[in-house]
C-alpha cells in the first residue's frame with residue numbers, strides 16, 4: 422500500500438528524463454484508455470510531482486482535491502456521462518461546477534464532438550489567408566441568436582480576450598469622439614490580461630500589476646444612482662465616459678443579481694450621454710441563467726457583447742466579441758487593427774456552431790430555468806434550516822451561489838460535497854460563496870441527489886459545531902470547531 426497523499430506530494434521526482442522521453446511517456450498516457458491500480462499510482466505520483474516541480478507548487482496547497490482525494494490525491498482522468506467526470510481511481514463525480522461555466526451542453530456532448538471530429542478530419546486549422554467558411558457561418562449564427570442589432574463578430578480564444586477585444590473596439594470608436602473613461606463595477610470579474618484586469622475589481626488580482634490601464638473607474642454594482650453620479654462627474658471634468666462594462670449577473674463576484682431594472686436604467690444612461698454598453702456574458706451567456714443571454718431577462722441590448730466559456734461546448738476554447746455594425750465599423754477600413762492567429766479557428770467554430778445548435782434544439786435555456794428553480798428551492802430551504810452556516814442561497818437559472826457565514830465554513834461544505842463525489846467550488850472574487858453551476862443537461866434525479874448530499878453534509882457539520890448550532894447569533898465570530906485542513910480550498914482566492 423502506498424502512503425497518503427502528503428507523502429506523494431513530498432516524494433522526490435523520478436530521474437530526469439530527456440525531452441524526447443518526456444514526450445514518449447506522456448503520449449503513452451494519452452493512448453491509454455484504462456488504468457491498472459499500479460498505473461494509477463504512478464500517474465498520480467507523476468502528476469502531483471510535476472505540479473510541484475514544473476507547474477506551480479501553490480496549486481497543491483489550494484486544490485482541495487489533493488488534500489481530500491484519499492490516499493493518492495484526486496487526478497482527473499476522463500469525462501463520464503454528460504454530467505459527470507471520473508478521476509484516475511475510477512470515482513465518478515457529479516459535476517456541479519461545470520468547469521467554472523464551460524460545460525453548459527455537458528461533457529463530451531456527442532453533437533459537439535462529432536462536429537469537431539469531422540472538421541478535424543478535414544482541416545483543423547486554416548491557412549490564415551483564404552476565407553475560412555466556419556468563421557463566416559458562426560458570425561452569421563451569432564448575429565441571429567444575439568439580441569438586437571448585434572451583428573459583427575471578432576473571435577478569440579478566451580473570455581479575457583473577448584473583453585480585450587471589446588475594450589479596444591470601444592476605444593477605437595470613442596477616442597475620436599473625445600470619450601475615454603471606462604466604468605466597471607465593484608466585484609466585477611472580466612479576466613486577467615492587463616486590459617481586462619483594469620475592468621476586473623479585485624485588489625488581490627490587481628495590486629501586483631499596478632498601474633492598470635488609465636481611465637478605469639469602479640462604482641458599486643447594482644446602484645444606478647452611483648453610476649449616474651460617476652458618469653456625470655466624469656463628464657464635468659472632460660473625462661467623458663466611453664463605455665460602461667458590466668456582467669448582467671456577477672459570476673466570480675459571488676453570483677450577485679442586480680435589482681430589477683438596473684440594466685435597463687444603465688442602458689438608458691448610456692444612451693443619454695453617448696456611452697457604449699459592453700455586457701460581459703462570458704459566464705452568464707449560452708443559456709446559463711435560463712435565457713440564451715442574461716440581458717434578455719430585461720430585454721436590454723448591449724452595443725458590445727462578450728462571450729466565451731460555454732461557447733465552445735466544453736470541447737474547444739473560443740471567445741467572441743459581438744458588436745453592432747455602427748460600433749464594429751471602425752474596424753472595416755483596417756481589419757488588421759486587432760487580430761489573433763488562433764481566434765475563430767475551424768475547430769473552435771465547429772464546436773461553437775454545434776453548441777448553439779444543441780442549446781436551441783434541446784431548449785437548454787428553458788431546461789436551466791426549470792432545473793434551476795428546483796435546485797434553488799431546495800438550497801433556499803437548506804439555508805433557512807442551517808442559518809448558523811448559511812447566509813442565503815441565490816441565483817438565476819443554473820448560475821447559483823450558496824453564501825456561507827465564513828470562508829472556512831464554505832470550505833468545509835465544499836470538501837464534504839467532494840467527499841461524496843459532488844464537485845463544487847468557490848468563486849474567484851468572493852471566497853465565502855460556493856457556486857452551483859452544473860451542466861444545463863443535469864437531470865432532476867441528480868439535482869435531487871445533490872440536495873440530499875448537501876443536507877447530509879450540513880447535518881454532519883452541525884454535529885461538529887454544537888455551540889454555533891445553539892447560538893446562531895454568535896456565528897459571525899471566529900472560533901470554529903470545524904475541521905478544515907489548511908490546505909483545503911474551494912477556489913483559487915487567497
Ligand SMILES: *Cc1c(COP(=O)(O)O)cnc(C)c1O
Pocket residue numbers: 578579580581582584610611612613668672673701702703704705729730
Ligand atoms: C471567466 C470570465 C472571464 C475570463 O474568461 P477566461 O476565459 O478565463 O479568460 C471574463 N468575464 C467573465 C464574466 C468571466 O466569468
